[in-house]
Amino acid sequence: MxxxxxxxxxxxxxxxxxxxxxxxxxxxxxxxxxxxxxxxxxxxxxxxxxxxxxxxxxxxxxxxxxxxxxxxxxxxxxxxxxxxxxxxxxxxxxxxxxxxxxxxxxxxxxxxxxxxxxxxxYPRLPEIEDTNKLMLSADVLKQLISQTVIAVSNQESRPILTGVHMVIQNSELLAVATDSHRLSQRKIHLDIPTDVHYDIIIPGKSLTELSRTLTDGVDTVEMRIAENQVMFIVDHTSFYSRLLEGNYPDTERLIPTSSTTQIQFDAPVLLAAIERASLLSHESRNNVVKLTLSPADSTATIYGNSPDVGNVEESLHFEELSGEELEISFNPDYMKDALRSFGQATIDIAFTSALRPFTLMPSEDHEDFIQLITPVRTY
Amino acid sequence: MxxxxxxxxxxxxxxxxxxxxxxxxxxxxxxxxxxxxxxxxxxxxxxxxxxxxxxxxxxxxxxxxxxxxxxxxxxxxxxxxxxxxxxxxxxxxxxxxxxxxxxxxxxxxxxxxxxxxxxxxYPRLPEIEDTNKLMLSADVLKQLISQTVIAVSNQESRPILTGVHMVIQNSELLAVATDSHRLSQRKIHLDIPTDVHYDIIIPGKSLTELSRTLTDGVDTVEMRIAENQVMFIVDHTSFYSRLLEGNYPDTERLIPTSSTTQIQFDAPVLLAAIERASLLSHESRNNVVKLTLSPADSTATIYGNSPDVGNVEESLHFEELSGEELEISFNPDYMKDALRSFGQATIDIAFTSALRPFTLMPSEDHEDFIQLITPVRTY
Structure with a gap:
């Protein structure tokens, strides 16, 4: 040679x-x-x-x-x-x-x-036929990956949760990840026949690496699915990943369909306030911040506290607030990951009670992207 | 407050x-x-x-x-x-x-x-009077620091060698550092009376930190010396460092005054070749590269070798070569540090024998800057 x-x-x-x-x-x-x-x-x-x-x-x-x-x-x-x-x-x-x-x-x-x-x-690469191929926009795939991998579990105790569950049916791709404390679900439309059906779980780490190969110059990605492998083709490069085996939990029933308190935020504004509050919660043993919503007074306040170091209190700037009074505590790091995934958008947060998961959705296109965070019981 | x-x-x-x-x-x-x-x-x-x-x-x-x-x-x-x-x-x-x-x-x-x-x-800062102050150009001080701290020892076994020895006399500042394997000496002229005399040892770490505060906008640095402290004033910021106590070894006698083989290189060209050769020496137990100089054939060759991984051989591009045949081995990392400190300059390297230290000097201004590297005995 x-x-x-x-x-x-x-x-x-x-x-x-x-x-x-x-x-x-x-x-x-x-x-x-x-x-x-x-x-x-x-x-x-x-x-x-x-x-x-x-x-x-x-x-x-x-x-x-x-x-x-x-x-x-x-x-x-x-x-x-x-x-x-x-x-x-x-x-x-x-x-x-x-x-x-x-x-x-x-x-x-x-x-x-x-x-x-x-x-x-050297081990041989699997051979994957090109009979069933899907064409995806590189930008959309990259966004879908970044929006779902944040909720993937990094605990090996339940290996199935270290993957992103992807279901393709009715010309749609539904991607869901959850680590049982939070969940992220993204839906995209595909130009394929409605009878094409797949149900696979791709390791989160594989998707993160794939995402790094999707640089600015890349327009389209070809996806091929086999028995226990998935393959993505980008220009002259083929990316293979094994699939996770097993049944992914039914996540559809976890997403609440009604709410009692609703608030609308500019995502970057809320993110900055949560980042400040988390400075104190990070110094504390239980990393929790408290949010108080009072539609009657039209106020939203965030609190962070560390017995050793001090505390922080901030009145939040919001767009709209309606429904019942609420005091709820949560892990600010889950909130930060979720808010970053919305970019510059305006978002709607919907609560049902202090102990039930709450949802974050973009104010436009509610249907396509939803994040779920489980609160923390503090008493 | x-x-x-x-x-x-x-x-x-x-x-x-x-x-x-x-x-x-x-x-x-x-x-x-x-x-x-x-x-x-x-x-x-x-x-x-x-x-x-x-x-x-x-x-x-x-x-x-x-x-x-x-x-x-x-x-x-x-x-x-x-x-x-x-x-x-x-x-x-x-x-x-x-x-x-x-x-x-x-x-x-x-x-x-x-x-x-x-x-x-909170501990009080030392008070240093402004009776004996020296004004230094920030650029020159920064260069002097970067050229000498590379040779400072990081072994606490001989604490005195963790500092840079600075002698001020005859309107000159002479800065020397050595870790006993290599030595770097820089001389600068000062606009002060010839009878101003100081002999101090400043910890290398202090100088490295001081250097970081000398950003592009800074023109002049005021230096004040007290019994066991030195102070540098940059705009509205004062930088204090303790001095090392003890006698610095006499380094003047270490610098050879004659040579038997002389070669002239473009510093960045030699640096690139040494970096390649060190890829292999780094994989080896004894991190050494070998240089062969043959003025008769007008060739200079560098060798790097690792029994596990392989070897490298490269004919070097040089400007001038004179004197006796020589084969010498040295630690390429010392050579890399030395070559980087010359920037884009053309340099003269002078050898006396395979076991005696060799010197590197800028082809212009031989007087002001000299580096010394001790070779490694390989047989």
Whole structure:
């Protein structure tokens, strides 16, 4: 195997593939980068067993200046090889595999020789057919991911809750995540036949990594679903993730359908006040802030308290307030995550009682996005 | 004590003072920020016992909008207070000390109450007279610090070597640091009488912190020296550091005066090659690279090697090479630090033998700056 390539193009694809490569893996060969060279081009592969990323550099892409002398494959130590490639002196580099998987990397007057591994020992990627593919807008997918992964559990005690539940039916994709303290649900419309049906659970970590590959230049993402794998194709890069097995809890019944107190806020204004209040609650053993709503006096007040450090009290600026008097306590960090996911929007918060979950929705498009937070009992 | 102030101005000075405040101190009151309010203005003080920083906000500075209702002093938890101040909603804030050192901080509709401490229990800053003051250019001082602190020892086994030795005499300041493996010496001219004489050792950590306060807008620094303290005054901020006690070793005799092999490099070009070679030496137990100079063949080659990972060899681009053949090994990290301190300059490296220290000097102004690196015996 021997090729010459433009370093900048190689580094671009390598950076994507490296997202899947962990130095902490228990399978030593997975700390490596697999390179596979055919007459069509060079494929880079990285994997941590949960996520795999494959990226293709085509011989037909003039910008890459890929020159193939002999085909073959090799696995090189990923972190180390990437540091070398980034520091080479010239615009192009040549990689040549010699006997015993020894690999020579040359650029200008610099010549590295490093020990590679037999690519035949590298695990094979799953094959996923393209019979059932969905096309998604990259922007919408990225937003959906950021809005749901916040509510994913990071406790391994209930593994199923570490994923985002995605149900595709009636030309809609419904994504839900909950860690049992809060829930986030986002709905998007898809241009697909109404009889296409899927019910899958994708690990939250996989979606977070996928989201990082959706950079500004990307318009469309192709999604393919198989028995226990999902695959996303972005330009010349394929992103594989395993699916979580099991039944996701029925979350539909958790979302309240009526309320007794309603308030409307500008999300960034409320976020800033919650951030201030949480400065004190973070110094306290139980990280809780208290919200008092009085529609009769038209006041909303937030309190934070730490016996050691002090306390904070703030009258909140709101848009509208109606319904019954209420005093409710909650974890401000859940509230901060929820508020950040609304961006600059105006939101409606609806309460039923001090001990029942309350909902946050954008004032426009109530249907498409809802967040649920369970309050904390303080007495 | 009660005052109202523009938050942005307060935060600016607070940031400077916070450099001296450590949360790891063994003296609890030093985790606090001391504020002292007189009719002239507000003084902020932070200290970790080694370094103290004092910053003054004058009532006469219109931009600060300082309004004094009653004078006094207080110590507040520094990190926590600073987070509050940064997150307050309005442009100004009011700070008021009530009974039992309880302190109220208000801005808009937000009101914090935090527990303060009695300022009488805060250690006093040393008083340093202004009889012997030196004026230094901020840019030159900053460069001198960055060029010498790299060679300061971080081993507490010989505390004296954790400082930079500064000798002022004959209208010159000579600054030297060495960790016994390498040495850096910088000389600058001062516009002072030739009979002004000082011999002090300033902790390297103090100089590094001082350097961070020398931002782009600063032109001149006033330096005052006392028995066991040094003070630097930058605008309205005073920076105090204790001095190290003891005799600094005689470093003059360590610097070779003749050489047998001489080579001239463009510093950034050599730096890039050393960085590549160190990728491999870092993977090895003994972090060493080998340099071979052959004036007869007009070649200079660098080698790095790690038994586990591989090796690197690179022909170096140099400007001039003369003298005897040489093969020498050294720690590439010392070389990288030294080369970075020369910036974009062309440098002369002079060797005497494979086991004797070699010197690096800028090709222009040999006199003012010299670095010394001790080679490593590899056989």
């Amino acid at each position: 021997k090729f010459t390539i433009k370093r900048a193009a190689f580094i671009h694809n390598l950076t994507d593939v490296q997202r899947a490569i962990s130095s902490k893996t228990t399978i030593p060969i997975l700390t490596g980068l697999k390179m596979e060279l055919t007459q069509e081009g060079l494929t880079l592969i990285g994997s941590d067993a949960d996520i795999s990323i494959e990226s293709f550099l085509s011989v037909e892409d003039d910008k890459i200046e890929l020159q193939i002398d002999s085909t073959g494959s090799i696995v090189l130590p990923a972190r180390f090889f990437s540091e070398i490639v980034k520091r080479l002196p010239e615009e192009t580099m040549t990689v040549e595999v010699e006997d015993n998987f020894l690999t020579k990397i040359t650029s200008g007057s610099s010549e590295f020789t490093i020990n590679g591994l037999d690519a035949n020992n | 009660k005052f109202t102030i523009k938050r942005a101005a307060f935060i600016h000075n607070l940031t400077d003072v916070q450099r001296a405040i450590s949360s790891k101190t063994t003296i609890p009151i030093l985790t606090g920020l001391k504020m002292e309010l007189t009719q002239e203005g507000l003084t902020l003080i932070g200290s970790d016992a080694d370094i103290s920083i004092e910053s003054f906000l004058s009532v006469e500075d219109d931009k600060i909008e300082l309004q004094i209702d009653s004078t006094g002093s207080i110590v507040l938890p520094a990190r926590f207070f600073s987070e509050i101040v940064k997150r307050l909603p309005e442009e100004t804030m009011t700070v008021e000390v009530e009974d039992n050192f309880l302190t109220k901080i208000t801005s808009g509709s937000s009101e914090f109450t935090i527990n303060g401490l009695d300022a009488n229990n």
